[in-house]
Amino acid sequence: MNDPASPILETVDLVAGYAGRPALEGISVAIARGAQVAIVGPNGAGKSTLFKVLVGLIPASAGRVMINGEPARQQLRRVAYVPQREEVDWRFPVTVLDVVLMGRYGRLGWIRRPGQHDRDIARHCLDQLGMDALANRPIGQLSGGQQQRIFLARALTQEPDILLLDEPFAGVDAPTQETVLALLASFKSRGITMLVSTHDLPLATSRFELLMLLNRRLVAFGPPSTALNPDTLSATFGSQLLLYQDGERYFTVTDHCCPPPVQADAGRWGGEGSR
Amino acid sequence: MSGLLELLLAPLAYSFMQRSLLACLIVGVICSVMGCYVVLRGMAFMGDALAHAILPGVAIAYVLKGDMLVGALGAAIIAALVIGAFSRHGQVKEDTAIGIVFAAALALGIALMSTIKNYSIDLTHVLFGNVLGVSENDLILTGGLAAFVLLVVVLLYKEFLVVSFDPVLAATLRLPITHLRNLMLVLLALTVVVSLQTVGVGLVAAMLVTPAATASLLTKRLPSMMVVAAVIGAVSSLTGLYLSYYVNVASGAAVVLVCTLCFVLAYLLAPGRGLLWGSIRGLRTTRAGAGETHP
Numbered sequence: 008m009n010d011p012a013s014p015i016l017e018t019v020d021l022v023a024g025y026a027g028r029p030a031l032e033g034i035s036v037a038i039a040r041g042a043q044v045a046i047v048g049p050n051g052a053g054k055s056t057l058f059k060v061l062v063g064l065i066p067a068s069a070g071r072v073m074i075n076g077e078p079a080r081q082q083l084r085r086v087a088y089v090p091q092r093e094e095v096d097w098r099f100p101v102t103v104l105d106v107v108l109m110g111r112y113g114r115l116g117w118i119r120r121p122g123q124h125d126r127d128i129a130r131h132c133l134d135q136l137g138m139d140a141l142a143n144r145p146i147g148q149l150s151g152g153q154q155q156r157i158f159l160a161r162a163l164t165q166e167p168d169i170l171l172l173d174e175p176f177a178g179v180d181a182p183t184q185e186t187v188l189a190l191l192a193s194f195k196s197r198g199i200t201m202l203v204s205t206h207d208l209p210l211a212t213s214r215f216e217l218l219m220l221l222n223r224r225l226v227a228f229g230p231p232s233t234a235l236n237p238d239t240l241s242a243t244f245g246s247q248l249l250l251y252q253d254g255e256r257y258f259t260v261t262d263h264c265c266p267p268p269v270q271a272d273a274g275r276w277g278g279e280g281s282r
Numbered sequence: 283m284s285g286l287l288e289l290l291l292a293p294l295a296y297s298f299m300q301r302s303l304l305a306c307l308i309v310g311v312i313c314s315v316m317g318c319y320v321v322l323r324g325m326a327f328m329g330d331a332l333a334h335a336i337l338p339g340v341a342i343a344y345v346l347k348g349d350m351l352v353g354a355l356g357a358a359i360i361a362a363l364v365i366g367a368f369s370r371h372g373q374v375k376e377d378t379a380i381g382i383v384f385a386a387a388l389a390l391g392i393a394l395m396s397t398i399k400n401y402s403i404d405l406t407h408v409l410f411g412n413v414l415g416v417s418e419n420d421l422i423l424t425g426g427l428a429a430f431v432l433l434v435v436v437l438l439y440k441e442f443l444v445v446s447f448d449p450v451l452a453a454t455l456r457l458p459i460t461h462l463r464n465l466m467l468v469l470l471a472l473t474v475v476v477s478l479q480t481v482g483v484g485l486v487a488a489m490l491v492t493p494a495a496t497a498s499l500l501t502k503r504l505p506s507m508m509v510v511a512a513v514i515g516a517v518s519s520l521t522g523l524y525l526s527y528y529v530n531v532a533s534g535a536a537v538v539l540v541c542t543l544c545f546v547l548a549y550l551l552a553p554g555r556g557l558l559w560g561s562i563r564g565l566r567t568t569r570a571g572a573g574e575t576h577p
Contacts, residue, residue: 062454063453063454063456064450064453083454083456086454087454088454090450094450095447096447099322099447099504100322100498100501100502100504101443101447101503101504102502102503105443105503105504106447106448109440109443109444109447109448109451110451112440112441112444112455112457113455113456115440117438117441118437118438120439120440121440145502161451
């Protein structure tokens, strides 16, 4: 069952969405243990929906999700999920450490309180994100980038095999982005499988070994060199992406029509396409 | 000093005052602790609604010559669960569901009471509390319910915390969110019913909100907020009851007014956050600014 060659995460003909209008259709993909996958697609491509199905927040309307070769429902402890924007009340009277410790609750079970062991893990995870000094701060005093980091630290305390990050780089400051990227790179050696959604194609191509191009359907899945070509790019981004051919090379211009108006970088030059 | 002690001890010579003080103390603590969740989750309207929703239960208990507390308890729990059921699927917003159930229960209560003759005295007691009339049985029931509520709040502390703070995480941790929310509503209903005896329907919401809101101005973590709220609730309840004994005002109103005074003091004087603190800081910066322009 835990054969390292078998995929850790597998979806078969997955369909999901709200009120009969599927946001995802016929997604079949197998992801190997320890893979680092960037899920790229425009707004409304179903990236968030895919994550919510994988973590059991919304049901699949057809198809199935297997984790470690078993139905996902029985394996949800292995998955940690950081939503795109945490919709929590930032005035809530909890400290950074309190929030990060919540990641341990799943392992503690009912009634038991977090002990020294859990606190050590939480502090270690905070430390990895450069946040240990802020452990006793009320969460209301954090900056946007720091808020994003504590939720990543909390996901780490869950000691997941699979980590799902929904748009972790949308609207965060550059130091946070670099800290997070460096940390994600270190997960490779720890065998953590990672799915990171982003609409930033250049970032995805330069920092991730596997790309999943998504636009309601699975357009392409594989290393950037095979996943990216003019057909897959236009199938993914449609009119939101312009392609220029210059001899052997393609240049792409992507329209980052981002949800948070923090970086007004619409029309910025994207990375190179294939060959 | 001995004069003060005598002032404090004199009312205790009466056994009804001993029972009242105990009941007030229990209600002050339990309302303030549950009130922390009420304040943090924005359930003040819910608390008020549950208080009014007990009326039909009280009327039915009166007609059947049953225990009014039991009738109130049944009505409050039914109202809480009906509100939860209406708003669960998102077709009706929660505050709308509360408004509907609240008004319907109040109307049903009034309709039932209007058919009963000679109800006016008891009705006043339900609306405004009758802390001096706490019987030994009432006290046992109050104490038992309060102990149950506190026990559940302590045991399920981390579950209630995560459901209140981050329902998405609670869902991914596979916590039974709906059951936990309903349980919280039932605990709130129990708290409201226990408080009726001392402060009455009209003022329960104040007991739920005011001490917890005061504590939120003074603390930074939920456990300390609960403890501080409980202390404020207990001290206000005792102070209010002594005031009502010596100045001869309605006890429930006196308790709530003392709570409100605590809130106003905290709002003005809370270290680092109070209004006074802000104006001192403002004064300093204007002075510093003035110093720069006129060296």
